[in-house]
Amino acid sequence: MNSELPIFRVDDLAISFGSGAQRTRVVDGVSFHVGRGETLGIVGESGCGKSVTVMSSVGLQPSPPSHVDGGSARLGDVDLLALRPKALRRLWGSRIGVVFQDPMTSLNPVFTIGMQLREALAAHTNLTDAERETRIMAMLARVGINAPERRLRQYPHELSGGLRQRVLIAMALICGPELLIADEPTTALDVTLQAQILALLRDLRDEMGMGILFVTHDLGVVAQFCDRVAVMYAGRVVESARVDALFRAPRHPYTHALLASTPRLDSDRRVPLPTIEGMVPPPGARGTGCSFAARCPRAQPICLGTAPSLVAGQDGAFACHHPVPVP
Amino acid sequence: MRTLLADRLAILALCFIATIVAGAAGAHWFAPFPPEETFFDGLTLEGAPLPPGEKYWFGTDLLGRDLFSRVLFGAQTSLVIGLVANGVSLLIGTLVGIVAGYVRGWVGTVLMRFTDLMMAFPALLLAIALAALFTPSLWIVAMVIAMVNWVQVARVVYSLTVTLSEREFVEAVRSLGATRTRILFRHVLPHLLPAIIVYGTLGIATTVLLEATLSFLGIGVQPPTPSWGNIIFENQSYFSTAPWLVFIPGAAIVLLAVSFNILGDTMRVALDPTLRGRTS
Numbered sequence: 001m002n003s004e005l006p007i008f009r010v011d012d013l014a015i016s017f018g019s020g021a022q023r024t025r026v027v028d029g030v031s032f033h034v035g036r037g038e039t040l041g042i043v044g045e046s047g048c049g050k051s052v053t054v055m056s057s058v059g060l061q062p063s064p065p066s067h068v069d070g071g072s073a074r075l076g077d078v079d080l081l082a083l084r085p086k087a088l089r090r091l092w093g094s095r096i097g098v099v100f101q102d103p104m105t106s107l108n109p110v111f112t113i114g115m116q117l118r119e120a121l122a123a124h125t126n127l128t129d130a131e132r133e134t135r136i137m138a139m140l141a142r143v144g145i146n147a148p149e150r151r152l153r154q155y156p157h158e159l160s161g162g163l164r165q166r167v168l169i170a171m172a173l174i175c176g177p178e179l180l181i182a183d184e185p186t187t188a189l190d191v192t193l194q195a196q197i198l199a200l201l202r203d204l205r206d207e208m209g210m211g212i213l214f215v216t217h218d219l220g221v222v223a224q225f226c227d228r229v230a231v232m233y234a235g236r237v238v239e240s241a242r243v244d245a246l247f248r249a250p251r252h253p254y255t256h257a258l259l260a261s262t263p264r265l266d267s268d269r270r271v272p273l274p275t276i277e278g279m280v281p282p283p284g285a286r287g288t289g290c291s292f293a294a295r296c297p298r299a300q301p302i303c304l305g306t307a308p309s310l311v312a313g314q315d316g317a318f319a320c321h322h323p324v325p326v327p
Numbered sequence: 328m329r330t331l332l333a334d335r336l337a338i339l340a341l342c343f344i345a346t347i348v349a350g351a352a353g354a355h356w357f358a359p360f361p362p363e364e365t366f367f368d369g370l371t372l373e374g375a376p377l378p379p380g381e382k383y384w385f386g387t388d389l390l391g392r393d394l395f396s397r398v399l400f401g402a403q404t405s406l407v408i409g410l411v412a413n414g415v416s417l418l419i420g421t422l423v424g425i426v427a428g429y430v431r432g433w434v435g436t437v438l439m440r441f442t443d444l445m446m447a448f449p450a451l452l453l454a455i456a457l458a459a460l461f462t463p464s465l466w467i468v469a470m471v472i473a474m475v476n477w478v479q480v481a482r483v484v485y486s487l488t489v490t491l492s493e494r495e496f497v498e499a500v501r502s503l504g505a506t507r508t509r510i511l512f513r514h515v516l517p518h519l520l521p522a523i524i525v526y527g528t529l530g531i532a533t534t535v536l537l538e539a540t541l542s543f544l545g546i547g548v549q550p551p552t553p554s555w556g557n558i559i560f561e562n563q564s565y566f567s568t569a570p571w572l573v574f575i576p577g578a579a580i581v582l583l584a585v586s587f588n589i590l591g592d593t594m595r596v597a598l599d600p601t602l603r604g605r606t607s
């Protein structure tokens with residue numbers, strides 16, 4: 001879990017949607033990096049741009065309607081944003097694996113599990129049929145699917161949600177990618193399965209040494225599963241830190257408020273859970289100041305006028321003029 | 328029980344189609360008379376066509392020709408029109424629709440606006456214009472019908488492809504590095520097959536009737552070559568006195584269309600893996 005050698009590094013990424021007069025910046029100046037065997041959590045509420053950021057950084061976000069306006073995304077020494085579609089496609093599935101949110105809809109209902117796994121391998125390798133079958137069997141067994149020979153002949157609708165998510169993980173990892181993108185992989189699963197899938201992903205990460213970009217809105221999952229975390233708000237990273245530091249001493253008022261509104265076992269049930277007043281400003285209505293200022297209890301006149309930039313502290317970085325003091 | 332019934336119907340439909348195909352292919356051997364020969368005893372003394380009887384099984388038409396022979400030879404024309412014209416229009420429509428639906432952008436816009444243009448253009452007028460350019464023959468007529476009919480298929484396939492390409496499994500295959508062609512023809516196309524099959528089987532009746540219309544206007548299959556459509560049109564003025572002249576080829580068209588429909592429906596069910604598991 002060393003972060004000194006990032007395998008994936010995104011710098012100053014800016015993304016907009018639409019064209020002409022309707023063109024709106026939705027993600028602005030986002031930077032992050034993932035090391036070998038490391039998990040970076042990207043958290044934020046719905047619509048803050050976390051999925052768009054991650055999908056655009058590996059070229060999977062369809063364009064149009066989205067446009068990458070600037071920045072770079074380097075996998076090893078390749079800038080993904082400068083690659084031609086054909087070259088990008090060769091990386092998808094081989095060096096970059098993706099696990100999607102909903103296992104119910106991410107498998108093609110008209111093909112058997114075996115056919116879909118073969119597809120994943122066939123796109124990037126020239127194995128013989130026998131070699132391919134052994135590799136598929138080994139992978140299925142590795143992700144904890146019992147009776148793999150039988151599963152291979154089954155259709156997605158014959159499998160439970162947990163099994164399907166395991167199949168999707170097998171598909172994403174079968175070519176041994178360096179970077180795994182997990183876009184809310186556990187949101188559609190119940191809590192028990194969620195824990196199992198997370199444990200599986202952690203084991204596979206330690207074994208195969210890939211970096212994981214983990215997109216989620218669940219802070220509990222982040223605390224369990226991630227090494228570092230980047231908190232996004234209205235298209236920007238407002239705070240990034242090691243997980244223990246972030247949970248112990250959040251510096252940005254947004255992170256602070258998010259953590260305060262998370263229910264805990266030891267919280268007093270008679271006191272209502274704190275909420276964050278107001279709404280996320282829609283893209284296009286974000287002024288020159290800090291986009292959280294309107295909802296921030298610590299806001300000062302300066303917050304409305306100039307947007308703070310991300311400054312590195314001792315445990316991480318935050319973008320705030322008046323950070324929450326370390327307790 | 329329901330599947331058994333459906334299977335029996337499907338077998339019946341298949342038998343009917345096979346009979347028609349065999350009859351058309353072997354018309355030279357099966358037909359009791361040449362289809363274009365007019366018989367002196369084929370009309371009554373007043374000049375009216377004969378009803379179905381011992382010598383002329385399906386009766387005779389207004390010129391005293393044997394209707395049974397004409398229906399057999401007409402099957403050749405109608406099958407070619409129904410299968411070839413329909414097949415070509417399905418092929419064009421599917422290709423245009425799937426490409427426009429998946430690629431979208433300016434390619435999709437150009438393709439679909441062209442489709443709209445073709446749709447807005449009166450089909451018959453277009454067919455007449457096309458038929459005027461080329462000398463009418465069976466194959467030309469089939470192509471003309473295909474050119475007119477692909478538009479609806481393209482529309483249906485387009486809208487289905489648009490919804491399908493938003494589905495997550497398409498995104499998932501894309502993230503595995505599959506090429507565009509592969510995604511379209513291996514992952515999206517199977518989902519379109521049910522709609523295409525249903526449309527194709529419905530189209531058989533439409534194309535056979537369109538051919539009849541063209542024949543009626545004199546730009547279809549040229550008389551005296553029979554087709555089911557032009558038999559009906561030639562004889563329609565005798566409908567009240569000699570109903571069999573319209574009824575028999577009409578029934579042939581309806582039965583053929585229904586048979587293809589049943590067959591298509593059975594195929595659609597057989598192709599669906601979620602339904603396959605239930606029956607066994």
